[in-house]
Amino acid sequence: MSQGRHSLLVESLDFAYGGSAILQGIDLAVAEGEFLALLGPSGSGKSTLLRLIAGLEQPLAGRLAAGGKPLAGPGPDRAVVFQHYALFPWMTVGDNVAEAIAKAHPTLSRKERRTLAREHLARVGLGEVAGQHPFELSGGMQQRAAIARALALESPFLLMDEPFGALDPVNRARLQDLLVDVWQGSTPRRTVVFVTHDVDEALLLADRVAVMGANPGRIIREYAVPFERPRKRTALFKDGAFHQLREEIAEALDADTLAHLEAA
Template sequence: MTTGNSLRVEGLAFAYGDREILRGIELNVAEGEFVALLGPSGSGKSTLLRLLAGLERPGRGRITAAGKPVAGPGPDRAVVFQHYALFPWMTVADNVAEAVAKAHPGLGRAERRQRAWEHLDRVGLGDAAPRHPFELSGGMQQRAAIARALALESPFLLMDEPFGALDPINRAKLQDLLIEVWQRGRPRRTVVFVTHDVDEALLLADRVVVMGASPGRIIAEHVVPFARPRKRAALFGETAFHELRERIAEALDADTLAGLEVV
């Protein structure tokens, strides 16, 4: 069977010592699909992303990317974290050039830097290329982190609350940038995006996977029915948007109440 650049999670469980973090996770992400993992703190969504990235190993179950078992980190799965993770002693261009070198190890220094500059231009940071991360705002640093992830040319893009630390204006700008870059991709990358923000999930994703806590598990999935491109003001004014938002909120509230009753 041809799987393309899809992700598959089967019977996944994970624990830290005696503390159960994830239980019975079954998830398929199709090639080119944008999936949001949505849930409260403690639902294991970031842990699931780390497992997809190969940064953790499951206690039980199986993860495959493009039909191959995930046994550790790899350049096929680019990761963007909430806290930028840029090398502070390198310029922004050199940070991105490091990713270019991983994608194209045979390139010379000059061509690596040229390609890095092109990726920075795509996220509106061409003028900032010679600067160091500490000279940039948080929003600009996250743009640089996205440029570095894109420079890996990975078919999979894994994002762990990448806009969570930003103010609302920069968050909206980077949401729009991410969707623009993803939609222009040929082929489109397969994206798994962790968030606790229902509006963000419905704005960005093709499908929202809702996770409950204690232990983390999938409690609902919703296909997002709104046509692209999505305009924030129009989308937030749709009755169907608010109805879907309410169903997701109700599922999360019910799971929280069930957890309190068990305690």
């Protein structure tokens, strides 16, 4: 895979916690502007891998690089969206986003930052709630605000750790569509690494799926997602090729689980 200016490279990465191997021998390359899904069951280390890419954890061995430069810790080039929103509760939604803008554009005035914050919130359908606090919003609205804040950093990488996992199916579908619309409409297009345990979600959103197995976590297969964009849920879920690929991925996960059960 060609390595662009903001591409991500993971080589021979190991991670352990409390003497137990969590990740082992992870090799992964993500192209500039690619949407990659990390898919796997609980315990496969996919969230840990995302935290390592974000610089929130340090590997036991191996190499992490972005745009050809080693990653040694957190940085403004990698925006992170967690499952549980992580907004500052004492700030209004607008000020949460303005705080991110201040990091991306430290010379802007407070008024300019707030104006830009409203524009980012409008992109995710929250233009009218800039003056409200996170606790005044629904879970889906809080997650939209968290996405707006991450986008306001203008980072080339967007790292997302099961961001829709706590939402009901309707809001989950809405935010999936919103994410793809914002990602496709951005210039340049951000590189996304998206953690999920849902095969349908991975195939709906991603350009490529890296499937992780557990004990210790490792990448067992990678699949290119061949479906053209824009993808419509109704048509995609009726497509025989979609069902075939979904079954192939599910069988790979099941085979890995059975192999570990038999070896135990």
